[in-house]
Amino acid sequence: MTNNDSTKPTPPSLYEWAGGMEAFQRLTSIFYAKVKEDELLSEVFRHMSPDHPEHVAFFVAEVFGGPKRYSELAGNSAHAEMVSHHISRRLTQTQRQRWIALLLESADEINLPDDPEFRSAFVAYLEWGTRLAVLNSQSDINPITTEPMPKWGWGEVGGPYQAPSE
Template sequence: MTDETPTIYVWGGERAGFERWLNTFYDLVEGDELLSPVFEGLVTDEHRRHVVTWWCEVMGGPASYTDELGGYEHMLAKHRGLHITAEQRLRFVTLLSQAADDAGLPDDPEFRAAIMGYAEWGTRLAVHNSGDATDVVEHAPVPRWGWGVAPPYQP
């Protein structure tokens, strides 16, 4: 990749694109019988804003989650004790993918592989961290996701 390669954050439409996507996602979650109980049937505006801020930072945007919301430790605390099941994790990832389509995010395979790769990684970590594991990493930086092996094609 070159220095001119945009971040995933920029490629996805910056904060506005991630807000559109994640609000579409949480609308789907609120109507889902498996996931809505995790949020007591309603995903608050504050939760939505915080998750958008997290995703923006992870995907190469401003470090606002770290600077303003408590970073990795805060996100970890929000998942502790939830006991997320494998079935809930899979539904979460599936609805994220559906919401990306519904919200009109870029549909090139490189972008989708990047965001869904993070979704797979992050949700599997969330399952581990939400249960009774004794080997949870308590302190870490917010991850900074990259394009991996498939940066966006730019002719």
């Protein structure tokens, strides 16, 4: 497949480069097993449903250009549905940092690609998403109602953060 220039191949999606759905399911399975045992995070996830890792795998896979399985399960308000899980949780920066550290450790364990371009995009998304999760967790009202699912690629420029319009 090529782009309009026809001299450069179109890069694969982050989803494809990571190894597809199997990679994301392995990642979230290993990661959430660690979370359940983690001193700092286990309390946050103590009521996690058994299918939570798979739902998160579907979400991240879709964000990275994979199939729209999360949206199919959650409907038109898929992004708002994900954000709703963070409302009123009062997450801390320390918890956010630990969450990222465990996820990156899990990514290494399953041999997720470690080339600089992929890991840069992967970590950028984790930073962006977890910082929004902490912000949203301080509220008792979901600020997301009609925003589309996020899309993440090899280099995203979104400008300065602006809260969703009310």
